[in-house]
Each structure stands twice: as C-alpha cells, then as structure tokens.
Amino acid sequence: MxxxxxxxxxxxxxxxxxxxxxxxxxxxxxxxxxxxxxxxxxxxxxxxxxxxxxxxxxxxxxxxxxxxxxxxxxxxxxxxxxxxxxxxxxxxxxxxxxxxxxxxxxxxxxxxxxxxxxxxxxxxxxxxxxxxxxxxxxxxxxxxxxxxxxxxxxxxxxxxxxxxxxxxxxxxxxxxxxxxxxxxxxxxxxxxxxxxxxxxxxxxxxxxxDNGVDLSAYDPQQPGPSPYAPGTLPLVFTGTMDYRPNIEAVAWFAEAVMPLLRDAAPQAEFHIVGANPTPAVRALAALPGVRVSGGVPRIQPWIAHAAVSVAPLRIARGIQNKVLEAMALARPVVASPEAFEGVRALPGRDILVAEGATAMAASVLDVLAGRHPGLGARARAAVTEAHDWRATxxxxxxxxxxxxxxxxxxxx
CATH class of the missing domain: 3.40.50.11720 (3-Deoxy-D-manno-octulosonic-acid transferase, N-terminal domain)
Incomplete structure (x- = not known):
C-alpha cells in the first residue's frame, strides 16, 4: 500500500x-x-x-x-x-x-x-x-x-x-x-x-x-533572444519587486553603485527585472542608466545575456535562488556577503563577493574589463556539483x- x-x-x-x-x-x-x-x-x-x-x-x-x-x-x-x-x-x-x-x-x-x-x-x-x-x-x-x-x-x-x-x-x-x-x-x-x-x-x-536549481531550465546553451539594446553593458537584478529586501537592494545599487559605474563605464545599464514593482521601484527608472521592466514571460534571457548578475542584498536569509539561477546560466555574479550566505561556491573563483558600494562597483568593473575570464563557466560548474535539485x-x-x-x- x-x-x-x-x-x-x-x-x-x-x-x-x-x-x-x-x-x-x-x-x-x-x-x-x-x-x-x-x-x-x-x-x-x-x-x-x-x-x-x-x-x-x-x-x-x-x-x-x-x-x-x-x-x-x-x-x-x-x-x-x-x-x-x-x-x-x-x-x-x-x-x-x-x-x-x-x-x-x-x-x-x-x-x-x-x-x-x-x-x-x-x-x-x-x-x-x-x-x-x-x-x-x-x-x-x-x-x-x-x-x-x-x-x-x-x-x-x-x-x-x-x-x-x-x-x-x-x-x-x-x-x-x-x-x-x-x-x-x-x-x-x-x-x-x-x-x-x-x-x-x-x-x-x-x-x-540545501536549495537547488533546475539545471535543465537554466541552461546556458539555450539562452533565448537577448532583451537588451545593442551596445549596452547590461547588469541585471532579478526578483519579486514588492518584497522589502529586494526593494532595498535595488534602491541602494541604483543610488550608490550606479553613479560609480557610469563614471567608468557609461554604457552600463542596471535592469531591475521582476513582477510587482512598487512605485518606489518604478521611480528608480528616472535615474541615469536604470531600467525597470516589471514581470517578464521568461527570466532566463534577461540573466543569460547580462554582462553581470548582481545580488546586492543587505537583508537576506537562507540561499538566494537569484544567485543560483545566474550561476547556472554561467553568468558572472557579484553578490553581497548576505546574498552569498549558504551558496556552496568559492569566492573569487566561482563568484565575486563584495561589501559596500566602492567594492561592489570595483568588482563589476573588473568583470566588464575582462579581469575574471572563466568566472561564469566556473559558476555553472559549482552549482552543478553542489546545487542540483536531484542531488540536494x-x-x-x-x-x-x-x-x-x-x-x-x-x-x-
């Protein structure tokens, strides 16, 4: 029975x-x-x-x-x-x-x-x-x-x-x-x-x-068409945008980190991608280089075609799916220490962990300048080894x- x-x-x-x-x-x-x-x-x-x-x-x-x-x-x-x-x-x-x-x-x-x-x-x-x-x-x-x-x-x-x-x-x-x-x-x-x-x-x-990630759904070999304008350097944050930790994270990045990035890389654009953006989140689109998309049919192309996936959370519990998903899609990820907690990966090899606006801007710029070749591939390998749902x-x-x-x- x-x-x-x-x-x-x-x-x-x-x-x-x-x-x-x-x-x-x-x-x-x-x-x-x-x-x-x-x-x-x-x-x-x-x-x-x-x-x-x-x-x-x-x-x-x-x-x-x-x-x-x-x-x-x-x-x-x-x-x-x-x-x-x-x-x-x-x-x-x-x-x-x-x-x-x-x-x-x-x-x-x-x-x-x-x-x-x-x-x-x-x-x-x-x-x-x-x-x-x-x-x-x-x-x-x-x-x-x-x-x-x-x-x-x-x-x-x-x-x-x-x-x-x-x-x-x-x-x-x-x-x-x-x-x-x-x-x-x-x-x-x-x-x-x-x-x-x-x-x-x-x-x-x-x-x-442990939390896992669906490696077949987040496959870097099937990225889908790019949603970004040619000639830009897209940075992406994904998440439900009526959740307070996400709201605070994107506001801080848009206001404290983006000015530092735009000074050195004017083509950089920060894309906030996720359902239910609050009025405060939508208002961030008035800042230079900030784009707010709202909900999208599929999140994978937004991650897969980004130059960098950022996770600047300052309040975070457990393991962040947004980090695992970006790593599975072989994207370079720059995360705060809070967003990195629980992720079974090696900082500096599989993912970059940065605390504060200056350090986070420097890490993003290093990726954009090509100073971390292979970071995305190593990210994919790390989650394949440690965060495949079938294993966890x-x-x-x-x-x-x-x-x-x-x-x-x-x-x-």
Whole structure:
C-alpha cells in the first residue's frame, strides 16, 4: 500500500516563479514519486488558481484557499493577535483550510505530515496531530525571526517596536514548533547552525536540505533572444519587486553603485527585472542608466545575456535562488556577503563577493574589463556539483524514509 502524506504550504507551490514556491514545488514533486499526497495550501494571487490542474497530477487531492488581499490578511492578523503571539500566524490562519487539515488529521489515514514554513506549523500543533506513528516534518526554510530583527534594526518608531516584537515573539514560536515536530529542516547548513544556537533544546531535531536549481531550465546553451539594446553593458537584478529586501537592494545599487559605474563605464545599464514593482521601484527608472521592466514571460534571457548578475542584498536569509539561477546560466555574479550566505561556491573563483558600494562597483568593473575570464563557466560548474535539485533532495528522501533516523545517519 502506498504511503500517504499530508503536505501543507503557506503559498500555492505552483508555478515555481518565486523563492519560496520554487523550493516548495521541487520538494512536492520529489515526494510525489513515493507518496500519495493530500495538499493543503493558501493562494494570495488568484491567477495561480489556473495551475491547480498541474498540482492535481501530483496529488490525490488539493485544497487551495484564498487569503484575500494584503489589506484583508493584515487586518486578520491584527484582529487575531494575542499577547506573546506573532502577527504572522494570524496572517496565515484560514478557517476553511484549518478545518480541512484537522479533519484529515482526525481521520488517521496519513503516515506523515510535511509542513512548509513556520507560518503553517500551528495547523499541525494540535491534539489531532499527536497520533502515535504519525511522522511530523517541518521545513522552516529560514530563521524568519532574524529577518524581522533586521527590519527592526533599520526602522524608525513605531515600526521599530512592531518589528522587534515580531522578531521576539516569532523566535519563541519557532522554538516551540521545533520542539513539537520530529524533524525541522532549514535551507542551508549555516541557517540550521544558527537556529541550533538559538534553540539548543531542539538541536538534535535540526538539519538542512540545501536549495537547488533546475539545471535543465537554466541552461546556458539555450539562452533565448537577448532583451537588451545593442551596445549596452547590461547588469541585471532579478526578483519579486514588492518584497522589502529586494526593494532595498535595488534602491541602494541604483543610488550608490550606479553613479560609480557610469563614471567608468557609461554604457552600463542596471535592469531591475521582476513582477510587482512598487512605485518606489518604478521611480528608480528616472535615474541615469536604470531600467525597470516589471514581470517578464521568461527570466532566463534577461540573466543569460547580462554582462553581470548582481545580488546586492543587505537583508537576506537562507540561499538566494537569484544567485543560483545566474550561476547556472554561467553568468558572472557579484553578490553581497548576505546574498552569498549558504551558496556552496568559492569566492573569487566561482563568484565575486563584495561589501559596500566602492567594492561592489570595483568588482563589476573588473568583470566588464575582462579581469575574471572563466568566472561564469566556473559558476555553472559549482552549482552543478553542489546545487542540483536531484542531488540536494536526497536529504529529503532520507528524512522522509520509513526508518528516517537510520536513513539520515547513513546519508550523513
């Protein structure tokens, strides 16, 4: 008899067009090879409902529930907030999905539960989930509380107090969740090590599954036509452009780094490529040499034909898919130390890591001047060796095996 898995996800995992959905989709697709899956997920973009048929080819059943607008979700979070509880839990609590999950747990028909993101952990921290023999695995992905701590450090009152409270209460919840699940995973060894230090009581239950990249989808031999004007030196940043760390990264690069670059290389153009650019992002197009494209049908040509892919993130958690994708397409990548975290590559050989505007401009100019020949080819080789999804997900196979403890020890 096939094993049955309940898979919960805070965002519909298809299409895999942004960081959290990419990881969730590859995990779901891998698990579907060995498990019969009932998928419960939330949907924040109604257009994603068009992709339910694809998910149903992998799952026995799919329960997808709308979260409503951002304003509605925020109001829900505020109304449901209780002393000592993080706001983000209320944001992702949806009544119908909650009832669906509890009914499945009470039925006792599943061998395991896989929960993607700490926001969904409360759905499985209930009496119905404490059935003996039910294996519970949480992919926390990142230490999300650290992101809120970084927001607070850079904010002014009253938001400094709001983000600081979120960081404090979310960390407390993350620790409770790690204690409640049989295994909690993170996106990299570095992220797992940081959480072990923050939650030593759960250290024996913590490990990681590295993020990967689809090497066939990001193939430098199939770049597609160039979207750039002839005679320019395109620099590219890719990512969802209503996400605060991405917004801050492109604003800083456009305002602090581009003037330095344009002085030495007037043909340099900075292309911001990604869906949902905010008004602040669109306003950057008024700066010399800055272009804002918005969403595009395929991201690969924008990366493959760029002279340099830049990742100047100053707030970053886990492994950045934008870095892995650019490396897979054999592009020279210049990244901040924050964006490089978790990437299994050698700085200076496979990727350039630069901190501050002067250093980042110098690294980009070195690439444009041809001082790093072969950097792109070595980048492709590095991710092929260390970040191929087919290899990284073997750790997921181990943690989900019937005798998971023995399988994990053998794998490690």
């Amino acid at each position: 096939a094993k049955r898995l309940l898979f919960l996800c805070h965002r519909i995992p298809y299409p895999p067009d942004k960081g959290d959905k990419i990881r969730a989709w590859h995990m779901l697709d891998r698990l579907a090879q060995d498990w019969e899956i009932d998928l419960g997920c939330l949907v924040d973009d109604p257009a994603d409902l068009d992709h339910l048929p694809t998910l149903r080819t992998r799952c026995v059943s799919v329960e997808a529930r709308r979260t409503g607008t951002r304003r509605q979700a925020a109001l829900r979070a505020i109304l449901r907030c209780r002393p000592g509880q993080p706001l983000s839990l209320g944001w992702f609590r949806e009544a119908a999905l909650w009832d669906w999950t509890q009914a499945h747990l009470a039925a006792g028909t599943h061998d395991a539960v896989f929960v993607y993101s700490s926001a969904m952990a409360p759905y499985v921290m209930t009496p119905a989930a404490r059935r003996p023999g039910l294996r519970r695995v949480l992919d926390m992905v990142d230490v999300d509380s650290e992101k809120w701590r970084a927001y607070a450090a850079d904010a002014k009152p009253p938001m400094r107090q709001v983000w600081a409270r979120e960081a404090r209460t979310l960390l407390a919840f993350e620790r409770r969740a790690a204690a409640a699940f049989d295994r909690t995973l993170f996106v990299s060894a570095a992220e797992a090590a940081q959480f072990r230090a923050m939650a030593p009581e759960a250290a024996g239950r913590i490990d990681h599954v 997900l073997r750790r997921l196979d181990a943690v989900m095996a019937p005798d998971a403890a023995a399988a994990w020890r053998a794998f490690a």
